[in-house]
Amino acid sequence: MSVDAVLAGLERAEPAALARAISLVENRRDGFEHVLSRLHPRAGRARRIGITGPPGAGKSTLVDGLVRAFRAADLKVAVIAVDPTSPFTGGALLGDRIRMESVSLDPGVFIRSMATRGSLGGLATTTEEVADVLDAYGFDRILVETVGVGQTELDIARTAQTTVLVLVPESGDGIQALKAGVMEIADVYVINKADRPGADRLRQEIEVTLGLRRGHAFRHVPPHHVPRADRRTGGSADGKVGDEPSRSHPPIRPSAGEGGGVGGDWEPPVLLTVASRGEGIEGLVEQLNRHQAYLEASGRLGAWRRQRLAERTRAVVERAVRQWVWDGTPAERLLSERLDAVAAGERSPYDVAAEIVDRVREGGA
Numbered sequence: 001m002s003v004d005a006v007l008a009g010l011e012r013a014e015p016a017a018l019a020r021a022i023s024l025v026e027n028r029r030d031g032f033e034h035v036l037s038r039l040h041p042r043a044g045r046a047r048r049i050g051i052t053g054p055p056g057a058g059k060s061t062l063v064d065g066l067v068r069a070f071r072a073a074d075l076k077v078a079v080i081a082v083d084p085t086s087p088f089t090g091g092a093l094l095g096d097r098i099r100m101e102s103v104s105l106d107p108g109v110f111i112r113s114m115a116t117r118g119s120l121g122g123l124a125t126t127t128e129e130v131a132d133v134l135d136a137y138g139f140d141r142i143l144v145e146t147v148g149v150g151q152t153e154l155d156i157a158r159t160a161q162t163t164v165l166v167l168v169p170e171s172g173d174g175i176q177a178l179k180a181g182v183m184e185i186a187d188v189y190v191i192n193k194a195d196r197p198g199a200d201r202l203r204q205e206i207e208v209t210l211g212l213r214r215g216h217a218f219r220h221v222p223p224h225h226v227p228r229a230d231r232r233t234g235g236s237a238d239g240k241v242g243d244e245p246s247r248s249h250p251p252i253r254p255s256a257g258e259g260g261g262v263g264g265d266w267e268p269p270v271l272l273t274v275a276s277r278g279e280g281i282e283g284l285v286e287q288l289n290r291h292q293a294y295l296e297a298s299g300r301l302g303a304w305r306r307q308r309l310a311e312r313t314r315a316v317v318e319r320a321v322r323q324w325v326w327d328g329t330p331a332e333r334l335l336s337e338r339l340d341a342v343a344a345g346e347r348s349p350y351d352v353a354a355e356i357v358d359r360v361r362e363g364g365a
C-alpha cells in the first residue's frame, strides 16, 4: 500500500489503512512524516490518558474497565500498551490480549501493543505519533498503558494530558518511586487491589507524601478563601493559573501540582479500586472528567498543547538535521579519513568531531 493509498484509506476510515499507517509510523518507514503531517489537522480532539505503574498492579484490568465505561458512553477507544522492557511485541502482552478479547471484537475499540522495536525514534515520540494517528482516525479516548515507573515510562506518560499512577497495597517500591519524584507526573492515584490489606494505609501514606510535597500536610482541609465549587471546576477563583501560557518555561505537565494552593492547583485524588471486580471504575472516570475540566478551565490544556507541539517540532528538526549531516554533507567521509588517527591515539573523537562540525558549518568538503 503506497503512502497515498494509506491516506486515502484513512480518509474512508478503513481499519486496514489504520493498521498500515501505524506500522509506517512505528517503523519510521519512508513517508511516515508525510502521513503524520497530512493527519495533523485532524488530530487533537482525543483525550489521552496514561496509565502507568509497577508490573502486575492491575493496569490492564483497569484499562479494560475504562474501555467498557467509555464504550457504554458511546465513545470510541484506542489502547496502546507499551512495554519498554520487552523486546517483543505481543508475547509479553498476551495476557492483556486475552483479558481484552471481549472488547476487541468491537469496532469501536482498537488495541495495539508496542515494545522496544518501536523505539527507532524514541519510544515516547513514537508512542505520541501513533496516538496522533489514532486521534486523527477519530478515537475519542486514547489509553496508553506503560509498565514501570522509570524515566522512559515518565517520558511516555508526559505525552498524555492526564496520567494515572496505579499502585497496589503491597507495592512498597511504589511509594519509594513516589518519594523519589515520580509523583510529579500523576494527576490521579489509584490504589488497586484494595480487596487486599493495607490499601487504606497506603492511601494515607500517599496523601501525606503529596501534602508534604505541596507544602501543606493537611490537604483534606480546603483552603477557606477558595469556594469549594470553584476548586472542583477550576473556575473563577483559579484565574491566576491562566497566566501559565505567558511563562517562558511552561510546566512539562499540564498540571504539575507544584507549590501551594495559591493558583487553585489540581490536588491529585487518591482512589481505591478493585479492578478485577469493576469496583471504583466509575469513580475513576469521574476523576478523569474532573481533571479534563480543570485543564480546560485553567488554560493549562492550551499551554500543554503548545509545549507538546514545540517539542515535536524540535524532534523533527533534530531528526532532519541528523539525517542531513550524515547523508547530505561530507561528515561521514571526513570521519572515515580521520578514523585511523583516532584509533592510533593521535587524535581524540572530540577533536575530530569539532573539526567535522566546523567543516559542515562552513559548507566545505
Ligand SMILES: Nc1nc2c(ncn2[C@@H]2O[C@H](COP(=O)(O)OP(=O)(O)OP(=O)(O)O)[C@@H](O)[C@H]2O)c(=O)[nH]1
Residues within 6 Å of the ligand: 054, 055, 056, 057, 058, 059, 060, 061, 062, 095, 096, 147, 192, 193, 194, 195, 196, 273, 274, 275, 276, 277
Ligand atoms: N485481588 C485482585 N487482583 C487483581 C485486581 N485487579 C487485577 N488483579 C489481578 O492482578 C493480575 C495482574 O493484572 P493485570 O491487569 O494484568 O496487571 P498489569 O498491571 O496490567 O500487569 P503488567 O501489564 O504485566 O504490568 C491479574 O491476575 C488480575 O486478575 C484487584 O483489584 N484485586
Ligand SMILES: [Mg+2]
Residues within 6 Å of the ligand: 059, 060, 061, 096, 145
Ligand atoms: Mg498490563
